[in-house]
Amino acid sequence: MSMKGVSYEMSLNLGTNFLALVLNILLGLVVVPFYIAKIGVDGYGIIALATSFSSYLSIITIAIDASVGRNFTLAMRKDDHASSNAIYSSSIISALLLIVAILPLIGWFLYKIDSLVSYHGHTVNEMRWVFVAIITSFVLTFIRGLFLVPAFASNKIYIQRIIAILEIVVRTALVYLLLNASAQLSLIGVAFFLASLVSFVAALIWIVRKFPFLKLRASSFDKQIVKYVGSMSFWLVINQIGTLLFINIDIILLNHYYGPTATGEFSTVAQWHTLLRSFAGVFVAIFTPVVYKYYAEKDFNNLLKFSRYSVVAMGVVLAIPIGIIVAYSDVILKLWIGERFVHFYPLMILLTGHLIFNLSVLPILSINAVYNKVKVPGLTSFFCGGLNLVLGILIIKYFDLGIYSVAIASAILLTLKNLIFSPTYAAKILEQRFWFYYPSIGRGMALFVWVLLMSWGCRHFLVPGSWAAMCVSCVLIGLASIPFAWFVTLNKDQRLLIEKLIRRR
Structure with a gap:
């Protein structure tokens, strides 16, 4: 399939992804001050910690989604309904069994939560309920993702985004209504759970109507498929552990060493880091299915061109928002939260500035998955993530830089990994020179520097x-x-x- 052939689907996916992004940004920026006003910084720290804990559970689910998505896509592209059904049923049944298997671990954590998590200002029962509700919400979202694998395989990402938008809107509305009725921490958990339940039901209705040939049957369960998917998922799990040791270990270390107030302050400023990652995720979600299509159709020439184009595109769309946020970090914090948080502007720069490198390379990570070359990236990510944990602890103990400690460690190691390993390994898979992606990365960096100069000039x-x-x-x-x-x-x-795409529109 040519680039023209995928432009319509990309445009539709892009539109819904941007709608979801805008809602995430607008509602996220409104909800965080609302949380702080209703339940305080400490309360928001608990919410951030609960969602962070769910992210650690996602190390398995993200790996399963990626592995299942790859194999299901290849089967669907061949119109192999029998294999599609077998992969579909086997993945969902295996996921349900996996959830049952880890329930004792989750139960132990919830039972001992008062001794594992630092908190004050709220009761342990409130905190426990928040964790239960958010974890349950996460499980529903995970299973929903597996049910919607056909949407990914058919490049109908817009369906996934529409359902995600539904969840965002319902959750935000419930949070607003419930906290205005009673400012109780536990009510936030209720909002998370009900929103996930609504979106889960919506996903089931869509899949039954649009893919009637897909049936969830125990008889379609295939151990060989589970074994094959599991072998790929294992290294993706290792990769995700490393990734989460970069992204989510910060909050856990801060809660352990500095308490819930520091956790809440860091989580508030880190909201902009999260928003930029969501912004980048819009484009990754669009680019990845196209890479899978080219691979399934053995159109390797367009795959090469498209993968390099996607890195440039990421640099273009990221350079402007990241440059502005870095240059105006103090102004943004003052307008958003108030004078109290302005002195954290160096933290905001530290959390967002390096993303011009680390988010630009995200599209080429799909090369590892589509070629099933996930062992080396998994080990590299795991090693770097573990090193990030150790370095974070050392900086906290020996330099005592407060909430800046973990941010410094993550920025250094994540940048080294994504500037040295990620582009060179993808180039090796594609049998290209090691510098294949560096000109594309450099173009985005040049635009970032230009935006910084323009921003400082305006200031x-x-x-x-x-x-x-x-x-x-x-x-x-x-x-x-x-x-x-x-x-x-x-x-x-x-x-x-781009000119051709504009003319076609």
């Missing part, structure tokens, strides 16, 4: 004192960056491709 004339003035500054910087992005960041072929 010299005007420091925004309101959201309206901040928006005006963002628009001016964005407009000033477009010529640089068009003539410097993009090469001739990429400009021609």
